[in-house]
Amino acid sequence: MIKITAQGSLFVISGPSGVGKGSICELLRARNPRLGYSISATTRKPRVGELNGINYFFFSKGEFLDKIKAGDFLEWAEVYGNLYGTLKSYVEELQNQGKDVVLEIDTQGAMQVKKACPDSIFVFIMPPSAEELKKRIIKRGSESAESLHCRLSKSTEEMALADQYDYIVINADLNKAVQKVEQIINRYSSEA
Numbered sequence: 001m002i003k004i005t006a007q008g009s010l011f012v013i014s015g016p017s018g019v020g021k022g023s024i025c026e027l028l029r030a031r032n033p034r035l036g037y038s039i040s041a042t043t044r045k046p047r048v049g050e051l052n053g054i055n056y057f058f059f060s061k062g063e064f065l066d067k068i069k070a071g072d073f074l075e076w077a078e079v080y081g082n083l084y085g086t087l088k089s090y091v092e093e094l095q096n097q098g099k100d101v102v103l104e105i106d107t108q109g110a111m112q113v114k115k116a117c118p119d120s121i122f123v124f125i126m127p128p129s130a131e132e133l134k135k136r137i138i139k140r141g142s143e144s145a146e147s148l149h150c151r152l153s154k155s156t157e158e159m160a161l162a163d164q165y166d167y168i169v170i171n172a173d174l175n176k177a178v179q180k181v182e183q184i185i186n187r188y189s190s191e192a
Contacts, residue, residue: 008036008095009188010117011102013181014110015125016155018133020171024125025104027178028185035185036094036101041067044082057087074116077108080154084109100189107158114164121188123181124165128172130155 015021029037041057043064052058059067064083068076076085086103094101103113113120127133133155162168167184171177 007098009100010091010095010113010120011100011185011188012110012113012120012122013102013104013125014107014122014158014165015171016127016133016158018155019125019127020174020177021104021125023174024171024178024181025102027174028102028181031178032182032185034099034189036091036097036099038086038091038094038101038103040084040105041073041076041087042082042084044084057090074103075105075109075112077106077112079106079108086113100185102185107161111161111164121167121184122165123167123169123184124162125177125181126159126162126168126170127155128170132172 013021013025025037028035039053039055039057041059041064043059043061044056046052046056046058050056061083064076064085067073067085067087072087072089073085074088074091076083078084084106086105086109091101091103103109105113110122114122169177169180169184
């Protein structure tokens with residue numbers, strides 16, 4: 001089990017698809033090299049430009065299921081027909097290096113981490129409006145009409161879980177949202 005130690009705190013960042021979690025985490029990494037960023041494992045196919053071990057750990061469904069059986073995941077979930085998870089060994093490795101670790105995961109996974117690691121710090125990224133969220137997902141250009149509808153329906157369910165988080169940050173302005181998340185991280189950082 002992952003433990004929060006003086007070696008590194010665990011931060012969980014979640015929110016609906018298209019809210020800007022990835023952009024926020026990308027800027028956090030660029031501005032804070034002391035942060036460890038957990039790379040998720042997935043069974044989905046890589047998007048253009050994504051690399052194994054950099055953006056995700058890409059596994060076949062069979063490999064992923066074997067890792068579930070072996071208890072290799074801190075959390076895992078099926079999202080939009082694909083499996084996603086956080087490898088315990090990767091998080092432990094980062095913490096053993098003395099880094100605070102950021103997990104960018106969906107709400108299903110976050111609720112699993114909350115049970116396994118209740119001392120973690122949970123940050124929910126909220127869109128400024130449902131209409132803005134829809135615009136952001138469409139702008140990515142990676143969704144069919146069917147998957148867009150599915151993601152928007154799921155976003156309502158995910159936003160209903162926001163009160164389960166320690167902090168809610170509205171991403172109306174990317175730089176301001178990053179600053180707010182940075183303030184939260186600095187408050188709990190093992191280096192503080």
